[in-house]
Amino acid sequence: MRVLGDRTLEAMGRLLDRLVRSAAVTASNLANAETPGYRALEVRFPDLLRMHRADVERTHPRHLQPPGSIEEGRVQFAPVTRARPDGNTVDVEREMMRLGELQGRYRATTEMLRKRFALFLYAATDGRFQR
Amino acid sequence: MSLKRAMAIAASALSAQRTRLELVASNLANARTTRTPGGGPYRRRLPVFVAQPLAASPAQPLAASLQAVRVARVVEDPSPFLRRYEPGHPDADEAGFVAYPNVDPLAEMVDLLTAARSYEANVTLVRAAREMLRNTLQILV
Numbered sequence: 001m002r003v004l005g006d007r008t009l010e011a012m013g014r015l016l017d018r019l020v021r022s023a024a025v026t027a028s029n030l031a032n033a034e035t036p037g038y039r040a041l042e043v044r045f046p047d048l049l050r051m052h053r054a055d056v057e058r059t060h061p062r063h064l065q066p067p068g069s070i071e072e073g074r075v076q077f078a079p080v081t082r083a084r085p086d087g088n089t090v091d092v093e094r095e096m097m098r099l100g101e102l103q104g105r106y107r108a109t110t111e112m113l114r115k116r117f118a119l120f121l122y123a124a125t126d127g128r129f130q131r
Numbered sequence: 132m133s134l135k136r137a138m139a140i141a142a143s144a145l146s147a148q149r150t151r152l153e154l155v156a157s158n159l160a161n162a163r164t165t166r167t168p169g170g171g172p173y174r175r176r177l178p179v180f181v182a183q184p185l186a187a188s189p190a191q192p193l194a195a196s197l198q199a200v201r202v203a204r205v206v207e208d209p210s211p212f213l214r215r216y217e218p219g220h221p222d223a224d225e226a227g228f229v230a231y232p233n234v235d236p237l238a239e240m241v242d243l244l245t246a247a248r249s250y251e252a253n254v255t256l257v258r259a260a261r262e263m264l265r266n267t268l269q270i271l272v
Contacts, residue, residue, distance in 0.1 A: 016267070020133040023260060027137035028197040030252050031144035034245075035180040035200055075196040092252060103259045110266040117271060 014111050018045050019106045021073055022098070029078075029095050036086035040095075065097040136185065136197065138260050143183070143199035144253040150202045151178045151246045155239050162234040164221040172222075173232040175208035208233055 024044045032038040081091045123131055154176045161173040181203035184195065210233045217228035 017133075017138045020137075020263070023256075023263065024137040024140070024197055027140040027260075028199070028257050030256055031140045031147075031200045032180075032182050032198055033144075033249060033252065035182045036183045038198070040245065041196055058249050096255070099256060103262060106263045107266050110270050114253045114272070 006116075009116065012109050012116075015114075016106065017108050018073065019109070021100045022102050024081040025075065026095050026099050026102070028094070029090050030099075032088070033090045033092050033095075034088070036088060038088050038090065040077070040080075040090045041075055043073040043075050045073045134260050134264055138257055140185070140197060140199045141253045141256045141260070143201060145176070145250060145257075147180060147200045147202050148246050148253070149252055152243065152250070154178055154205065154242045155246065158232075158241050159235045159236060162232055162236055164232060165220075165229060171189060172212055172230050173234070175234045176205050176209075178202045178203050179206055189213075234262040 022043055025041050029040045078089065078091075078094075080089045081094065158175050164173040167173050179202065180200055182198040183201050185197045185199060212233050214228045214230055216227055217223055217229045220229045223229045236264040
């Protein structure tokens with residue numbers, strides 16, 4: 001097991017970053033749930049697994065690299081679930097559901113990170129230090 | 132840090148909803164006010180919400196699409212006053228009619244509930260962001 005440069009850690013870090021970005025988009029939608037003409041946003045991220053593979057397959061420095069902005073995610077208008085006369089397309093229920101979901105995933109990921117660091121500590125102390 | 136940004140957006144919404152709540156309170160309190168400093172009965176007041184883009188740095192284009200909210204201005208409801216026949220009233224006109232404010236208590240109550248629910252939704256978001264922040268801090272505990 002590699003400790004430094006561990007890919008799992010990197011992937012988890014990326015996931016946390018994405019969840020935080022999604023939370024910011026949800027915040028924007030909820031804040032403007034009653035602003036006339038506001039169109040609900042959602043952020044789409046490329047498949048982590050595919051990005052990972054793209055990283056692995058790059059065997060030469062001159063090979064093409066996925067663009068750096070890929071991490072930022074693409075912000076687009078969310079699908080309209082109901083029509084309102086003021087042109088606002090925020091669906092509060094959808095936003096609350098999304099918030100709950102990403103909060104749960106955030107919790108799970110930080111817990112996994114925590115366990116992983118505990119494992120490192122266990123290995124580094126010859127199994128004497130346990131929590 | 133995006134979590135801080137999410138909290139700032141929610142805070143802007145809390146402030147906007149509170150302004151709305153204050154206007155509902157003002158409308159309800161003055162539902163029967165027939166004299167104002169500007170002359171004439173009280174007119175129902177309404178907030179105008181406007182989406183406000185966050186200042187974005189070139190390194191984070193996502194921030195450019197995020198929008199906070201603010202109350203751009205407060206407008207008066209132009210709908211006609213309620214006219215009621217009360218000849219004994221000091222503000223009655225020659226025909227004995229008194230113009231009462233165009234405030235409908237029922238509509239105000241609905242507005243009150245909606246504002247409270249919106250406020251709650253944004254408080255939930257602040258709580259979620261805080262919880263996420265705490266989870267992050269607990270990674271190394």
